[in-house]
Amino acid sequence: MSVKLMQGNEAIALGAIAAGCRFYAGYPITPSSEVAEVMARELPKVGGKFIQMEDEIASMAAIIGARVGGLKSMTATSGPGFSLMQENLGYAVMAEIPCVVVNVQRLGPSTGQPTAASQGDVMQARWGTHGDHPIIALSPISVSQAFDLTVKAFNLSEKYRTPVILLTDEIIGHMREPIELPDFTTVEKYEHVVTEPPETYKPYSNRTDVPPMAAFGRGYRYHITGLFHDEVGFPTQRLDEVEPWLERVNSKLERNPDDILLYQADYQPGARVAILSYGATARTARHAVKQMRARGEKVNLFTAYTLWPFPEKAVEALADSVERIIVPEMNLGQLALEVERVAGRRKVTRVNRANGEMVTPDMILAAMER
Amino acid sequence: MDKRTEIRLAGEGGQGMILAGIILAEAAAIYDGKQATQTQSYGPEARGGASRSEVVISDGEIDHPEVLEADVVVALSQEAYKKFAGSVRPGGLLIVDEERVTLDPEVEAVRLPISRLAKETTGKSITANTVALGALVGLTGVVSRQAIEKAVLARAPKGTEEMNRRALEAGFQAVQKLRVA
CATH class of the missing domain: 3.40.50.970 (Thiamin diphosphate (ThDP)-binding fold, Pyr/PP domains)
Known part of the structure; x- marks a missing residue:
């Protein structure tokens, strides 16, 4: 390397x-x-x-x-x-x-x-x-x-x-x-393995969270549509076919949080304030946190790598650990809405910059004083 | 916190200041084993306009990747000077091309004939960015001399290595003379 x-x-x-x-x-x-x-x-x-x-x-x-x-x-x-x-x-x-x-x-x-x-x-x-x-x-x-x-x-x-x-x-x-x-x-690569023969293969089987996907051109044929469909892919309006699909697809991610929700929670015992950020702004947040900690101030730092699904349990724990969460973003307040939903509006201080420039460490430090 | 050195390289679009920033960051990160980030901002114009490249160098992890308060600003054009001279921190270093930049009376700067040196040394004024890198590294030692030389040569198009080495050397020499004087 x-x-x-x-x-x-x-x-x-x-x-x-x-x-x-x-x-x-x-x-x-x-x-x-x-x-x-x-x-x-x-x-x-x-x-x-x-x-x-x-x-x-x-x-x-x-x-x-x-x-x-x-x-x-x-x-x-x-x-x-x-x-x-x-x-x-x-x-x-x-x-x-x-x-x-x-x-x-x-x-x-x-x-x-x-x-x-x-x-x-x-x-x-x-x-x-x-x-x-x-x-x-x-x-x-x-x-x-x-x-x-x-x-x-x-x-x-x-x-x-x-x-x-x-x-x-x-x-x-x-x-x-x-x-x-x-x-x-x-590098780890996830590959689909289809063991079912083409005659009985169901591309949208509701028996598992995620049925294996067969590629076209390899003996497997099935229907693909944007309409609600049955287990082999044909359009359906039957509730006994639509509902299992809704249940499976809308919960397949939330049933596997450990695999999908990536974040880093850096807690300091006794901290009363936390900063939650993501993307380039997370770099600014780290900068500000290091400055604060160098002055002896205690602060928790939460960096979200998975934004959706929102890591709400982890943010709930963060909210329980402090009195206030500062959410800097290069927008007028978007992920802050999710943090507010989980932590309660009064616990959240937004720091926003939506003019094309990065949030600065000073803007975050100033929010600490607010 | 680890000490970070923040450098802003500015000039007209086409003067190669963004490339100079990349080379400086490569010298730090690849050849000196330090941490570095390089960011840039440019207008829609391919030439002309003010273009700037920012490099942050540190022994430790770099968090906020952009310049907050520049330790060093290099300005190769009047517009770049006007825009960025004020961003040097107190006690910081401003390097200007003395033939292209007219300084305001109260402003202190290291004045070097960067484009002329480039033209005299290599016959090509487009090597001014390399001359500027030589002067910058000669004055600050922000990266080692071997590192900047390796980084410049690694980026030089085939057949222009010697020319770029000489341009870099001209930058070093210019600030040596300055020190003696």
Whole structure:
């Protein structure tokens, strides 16, 4: 292993290849374009396919189709493109097609500011596509973790047959930091094993949380639709078929919290205040916490790597440990809504910056005085 | 907390200041075994406009990755000077290209003819960013001389290694003379 200096976006692309991604479809957009650049250069070297699509609607459709055909797939975009992907993202949820969608957040709404940083798509990642649905969103705090969480995104996506959103930001995407890349052959990869013969295979069997997925073109045939469907995939309106599906799909993530909910809780006995953050802002939070601790002040630090599903039990424990939780974000208060839901509004102090610039350590320190 | 050194390299788009930042961060992280982060901001223009590269170097973990209060600012253009000279912390170091930057009367800076040195040494003013790196490292020692040399050479396009080595050396020499004087 050797140390390289690399952008977060490059680390995401390499993480995808290490995780077994062999299909990328996308439409370049700042600040995510380096993901496409690296994929275009590196995927063909490992026998993968890169397609530049006509837009993000088609990109999302293409990665779903590729995975149905048996290739692990990914796309990368930013806010405007992520908006266009919402419809097909819901389709992937409904049809339980694994895929990874990278959103390198920039300042919005609309085309906003391409090179300005933001964490403004947190709620869109959760609720951007219509209807109740499960979703996983992971958010790295460093270049090195951008690689690791991309691998994790693929594995969770496969294991739970759900799209996973890698929700990063312009800071992490464009920042260069040292990273030691592992030998890609040693990287853990989740693969579906289908033991059932094609005649009796049920792609949407409700007997387990996640039925194994057979790829098309290998003797397995089944129906795929965005309509509610029965265990073999055909549309149905029968409640005795719809309800087991609803129950299974909407609880498959929450039944496996230890696997999915990634966070770091750094407690100091006697602390009365905690800081909770994620993404690039987590770096600022750490900076502020180290300053406070150097002055002898006690403070708890909670870093969320999984934003969705929200790690509510862990945040509940955090809320029980302190009188106040400070939530800095590069938006007008999005994950803070979840923290408030769990901890109660009066316990939460928001620190917001939504002008394209990072939150600073001083802004967090000032909130301590409030 | 570990001591961090915060450096801001600024110039016109096209002067290679973002690349200079990457090379400096590589010198620190790859060849000196330190921690480093490099961030940048640029306008939509490919050339012209003010472009800046920020490097934070530390022996320990770097948390907030951007410059908060610059220890060193290098400004290769008047616009870069106007925008970023004020971001040097008290007691910090400001390095300017004396032929491209007119200093305000109260401002203290190390004035070097960076673009002219580049032109004289290599015949190409585009090596000014490498000259600036030589001067910066010569004055601050923020990375070792071997590390910056290795980092510059690793990034130099094939066939331009010697030219870039000479540009770097010109930067070192310029600040040596300064010290003697």
